[in-house]
Amino acid sequence: MNKNKFNLWNISSVIILLLMLTFIIYPLFLILGKGIFNSETGAFTLSHFIHFFERKFYYITILNSFKVTIVSTILAVIIGLPLAYMLRKIKIFGSKFIQIIVIVSYISPPFIGAYAWIQLLGRSGVITKFINDTFQLNFDGIYGFAGIVLVLTLQSFPLVFIYIMGALKNLDNSLVEAAESLGYSNFQRMTKIIIPLIMPTILASSLLVFMRVIADFGTPMLIGEGYRTMPVLIYQQFLSEVGGDAGFAAAIATIFVIITVTLFLLQRILSRQYSYSMSALKPMQAEPLSGTKNILSHIVVYFITFIGILPQLVVIFTSFLETSGGQVYTGRLSLENYKNILFDRDLNAIINTYKMGLYAIIIIIVIGIFISYLTVRKRNLMNSVIDTLSMFPFVIPGSVLGIALVFAFSDEPIFITGTILIMVIAFVIRRMPYTIRSSTAIISQISPSIEEAAISLGASETKTFYRIIVPMMLPGVLAGAIMSWVTILGELSASIILYSTETQTLAVSIYTEVIRGNFGNASAYSAVLTVTSILSLLIFFKLTGKKEVDL
Template sequence: MKANKKPFNIWNTSTLLILCIFLLFIAFPLFLVLKKSVIDPGTGQFTFEYLSKFFERKFYWITILNSFKVTVAATLLSMVIGLPLAYMMRKVKIKGSKVIEILVIISYISPPFIGAYAWIQLLGRRGVVTEFVNNLFGTQFDGIYGFAGIVLVLSLQSFPLIYLYISGALKNLDNSLNEAAESLGYSNIQRMFKIIIPLIIPTMLASALLVFMRVIADFGTPMLIGEGYRTIPVLIYTQFMSEVGGNDGFAAALCMIFIVVTLVLFLVQRIVASRFSYSMSALKPMSVEKVKGYKNILSHAFVYFVVLLAILPQLVVTFTSFLETKGGQVYTGNFSFDNYKNILFMKNTAVIWNTYKMGIIAIIIIVVLGVLISYLTVRKKNAITNILDTVSMFPFIIPGSVLGISFIFAFSDKPFVLSGTVLIMVMSFVIRRMPYTIRSSTAIIGQISPSLEEAAISLGASETKTFRKVVVPMMMPGVMAGAIMSWITVISELSSSIILYTSGTQTLTVSIYTEVIRGNYGNASAYSAILTVTSIISLLLFFKLTGKREVSV
């Protein structure tokens, strides 16, 4: 289909407007971060003082090593859990498998910091399990704080991503290869390592890299249970918050270092995806088999135990939200609605409505821009849309804490004074989730034949009318399903919100975090339960819209 040759048609105008929005909310903030990291505010001269300060002091550069240690350990542990779980769910007939898959998805969409808070309730210094073990064995276990706790929480929250990817790959695996190996005398273990794993290595690498990027940028978990074990997102937050109003060049330098790290990871992911990608046609898909004896017992025990650990944070926060507390921290064991009374009647309920209101506004903007950008980059290819396509992918490499700080730099002074407003919160949500919506919308448009649009135009419809009456309606089911998943992640956003919020724009995630920091565990549980229920309802709506019980990632 030929593009309209008029220089200022609606498509070119839309492209330029969207590009301006992205330049304002992505390129401009990142430019200011770069500028502040290498320019001395007093003299205006170029300097490496802030960057050298980071590398000269072990207190600072050790955070990169800490982040890599945590990320590598959590990624490997996620793989160790997710790979066998996906294989067993595809190979062995597990009772309640449909419910199990839904529980795994729920554990995946839950914010990691809720998991951290829940494990504090269980294995913190005053945790239920901690006190039980110490009283029973006379030990002095001090809780899961530090490296081990961070790895535990992030692994249990990340392995569902590995599971979802590998489970999808196993669907496309031709089981005749597995059967051929069996006929040659290969055992189950040998077939696993000689046939299955080599065939799904591209998927394993892709999912592992996504987990790696997600874990290394996580702020809430190490902030809540890391204590003395500092990671780079925590260092960025603490340095920026302590230096607001003073010298923020060092905070900008930390942001640039973090961007470089995530950029390298992103490029590695793209290289791996291009070199190791291939398609499989399952002439004979892997079928679920009913096993007997100890294999059946061990398979069920492993699956149920892993899923229980994954869903435990949601169960804990929901249960404790109905328990009475003394001083906010000590649970009396009595059931009570006091926590909900505190947050719904004695506190400002605006944090709940802020979450829904800003989330809905963000999703509307994401859907509109996502559909337009994907259409322009697929159907109206030119130099400008290619630039737009590239700029729209930048948020992939911007961690939430870096985005929040860059927004403060960009929108605290004239001519763009947006700090403390709803708009800056909404745009942070939009920028964070936009690439994922664009990617999914682009895939949907790729499945729509251009001949349908050409037929509408040949019948007298304009290009814009064809877009509104033909393309958009065909895209909507898939786009709305993707919007629901984006909504779940938007309302769970913490890393940028914790930097940008004010008392008038506080969200549920920020409230949960602040209540935990203040030691008001009862209130934190009630807020967490509301967020969890909202996510579950949204997930059920997603299932209703798509007519399936799976999530594409």
């Protein structure tokens, strides 16, 4: 009996649960408590919430967030769905390379896109100047709602694209051919056969885009100007409340968590209601077109791909341009920006990003393997709770997590605010789901009979796990870890709240350089981050043997 109680798996479950309660649940409850209890008297109060909903200045940010998110999500589907269909249905020259480019545009942080579009369509942007000089206009740039939607749409459509590409891969094309034989036009086949069949995937990807966009901080902060969203309001109110009454900032964060939890539950309900499996007896094959249709298809695909990757091209190109005063590009090629970030100042931001990211990834891999194994092979009440809590990072916006960790660990007995430790904890919490998801998928594919055979030959259960199961899981685990790594590199919303001068990261450096108007340095930092992301993606392909990302 005692042996069963104190084996490796039960001890691991208890440790992981305690870690989750300490670093996820406790900070969130602390935010709720600060929002509903008076900091001085300790009395229950809803005054902070009433204050939020009494003033349009505050509650309009909810409407702003939903407007931006709904429009961006719809546009992402409008772009991602046809692009995926054309690449699956039509033989496009360089289609594999196009898929990689689209994926690269997805893994880059959204705020890099915001910064790049400021370079192009800001008040002093290249395109803005061309339009104003050529047509004698007074175009003032794409700040505000339009700019936010542009950036988030172009950064989000690849997610829809990736999901739908996977769904179309499993689509039985004989159904489409049957519809064609019955006289259905291309448009009718698309709207009456294909879209209904892949509707669960469209809904799943749309809701993931919705949750990602509504929680984004960097884009509206850089390009929104007067158009404020909930993450921006939380950040601004938290900064103004530091050292004073933090109740109002906590109340806003609580409201935002309620919104994101509701969206998460909606996603789970819809995914269960509309999900079904599809087996492609006759998979869709790309076929060549001829004439005008072929030319138009190539133009559309190449144009969308080019617009998607344009921000990355802009930051890499401008990183090699000389600047005057940091803001005005002279047009001459130069390594001045790289000299500034690599030699004229310390390399803390770059070193911190890689160092803390590496620490976080090691922790993510170890814990991710145990969580996936426990929730698949050792299913019980405790592990079911762990499984549910592991989904919380999908629900908690980065800005809210940052504030929660500050509230929880800025005083004794655990004072870690401003340290590397709290940054690593935030990275682990935010990005662990990628690794857990890939690990769970691969452990589900490993037959339990393999473990039973090893145990029957005299190996202990623990030895079987380490010597057989972990090596079999490793390719999928590392693939998920690389995706976690890529997103850690660009983590801004939690980092901007938690960082100190000693723990500044590349993402924070890009943001602060843009705010200060040092565009040359920002481009150089962005180029370093972009190249690192691309190399990580190439490693992903090498480890998995794939040429596409299945989420």
